Amino acid sequence: MSHNNCTTTHRPSSRLDTCPKLFGCVDASYINACYLCDELSDRYICQSCEALCALRNRSFLDQNLVSTGHYPQLLSADFDCLLVLDWYQYPWTTLVPLLKFHKQAQIGKVLGTWFVLYRMYRFYDVATLNNKKNKIVTHTQDNLAPRVRCEDTQTQSALYLTSQHLPEAMVPIPLHPKRERQRGYNQALLIAETISELTGIPVVTDAVQRSQYTKAQTELDREHRLANLADAFSVSLTKLGHYSHIALVDDVLTTGSTLNTVCNALYKQYPRLRISVWCMTIAVDDTVVEEFCEKHLDHLQ
Numbered sequence: 001m002s003h004n005n006c007t008t009t010h011r012p013s014s015r016l017d018t019c020p021k022l023f024g025c026v027d028a029s030y031i032n033a034c035y036l037c038d039e040l041s042d043r044y045i046c047q048s049c050e051a052l053c054a055l056r057n058r059s060f061l062d063q064n065l066v067s068t069g070h071y072p073q074l075l076s077a078d079f080d081c082l083l084v085l086d087w088y089q090y091p092w093t094t095l096v097p098l099l100k101f102h103k104q105a106q107i108g109k110v111l112g113t114w115f116v117l118y119r120m121y122r123f124y125d126v127a128t129l130n131n132k133k134n135k136i137v138t139h140t141q142d143n144l145a146p147r148v149r150c151e152d153t154q155t156q157s158a159l160y161l162t163s164q165h166l167p168e169a170m171v172p173i174p175l176h177p178k179r180e181r182q183r184g185y186n187q188a189l190l191i192a193e194t195i196s197e198l199t200g201i202p203v204v205t206d207a208v209q210r211s212q213y214t215k216a217q218t219e220l221d222r223e224h225r226l227a228n229l230a231d232a233f234s235v236s237l238t239k240l241g242h243y244s245h246i247a248l249v250d251d252v253l254t255t256g257s258t259l260n261t262v263c264n265a266l267y268k269q270y271p272r273l274r275i276s277v278w279c280m281t282i283a284v285d286d287t288v289v290e291e292f293c294e295k296h297l298d299h300l301q
């Protein structure tokens with residue numbers, strides 16, 4: 001089986017290519033209906049709906065979820081750190097299916113942008129510098145820690161991520177070429193490319209390839225999920241040799257079995273690689289929701 005198709009980088013649609021401003025996903029040439037309320041807007045998600053999503057209030061997500069012990073599917077996680085934008089609930093139960101099954105690629109841009117704004121800049125160390133020039137800086141002056149930036153439109157200053165814990169590169173979870181052709185793009189790659197535009201962290205697209213066409217994981221129970229995934233991924237021997245810490249990027253974490261399988265395939269080739277996961281949303285069951293509702297009322301606001 002040829003893997004060449006897996007390495008193809010799908011460019012975002014022309015609308016995304018011409019989008020002049022990433023923050024708030026504003027596009028001056030884009031006047032259309034908000035994906036959530038249908039009101040006319042120059043944003044993919046209007047400001048009112050973005051405010052209702054209350055992403056700033058989810059302080060309980062400003063942490064490494066692997067170490068919390070609150071999520072059953074993470075108890076056997078094979079990665080060091082998990083950062084998510086939100087639980088898989090409204091609006092994501094509306095937006096993610098539009099992204100994956102209805103060719104609404106712009107939603108990948110919304111996810112990537114909000115992940116940087118609402119999670120990365122609250123989780124990683126940030127320095128604020130009054131520099132309005134739009135220049136991406138990828139390393140600190142001493143060249144030790146990654147230092148990436150994007151602009152805060154409210155303060156008109158530049159925010160720099162300065163953490164030495166920041167991954168050095170992103171690897172989107174690949175689709176099998178057949179599924180990618182059906183879908184028209186890999187949504188994880190769209191998300192990673194948006195994060196890269198905002199932060200300067202590079203995307204490595206051909207390090208992990210999906211070598212088997214597997215059934216949709218949601219159709220299977222746990223035992224069959226693992227069997228379905230065994231040997232589903234192949235890893236390049238050379239593409240990640242320069243990196244000590246990468247982030248896998250995906251849209252929804254349900255059981256975590258796909259991510260664990262990719263991690264173990266990576267460890268076979270790169271035993272000392274540190275892997276973080278940036279998954280935009282995580283599925284949570286009712287008991288987790290109830291527990292958090294008691295402890296963290298802020299997410300209801």
Ligand SMILES: [Zn+2]
Pocket residue numbers: 034035036037038039045046047048049050
């Ligand atoms: Zn709206």
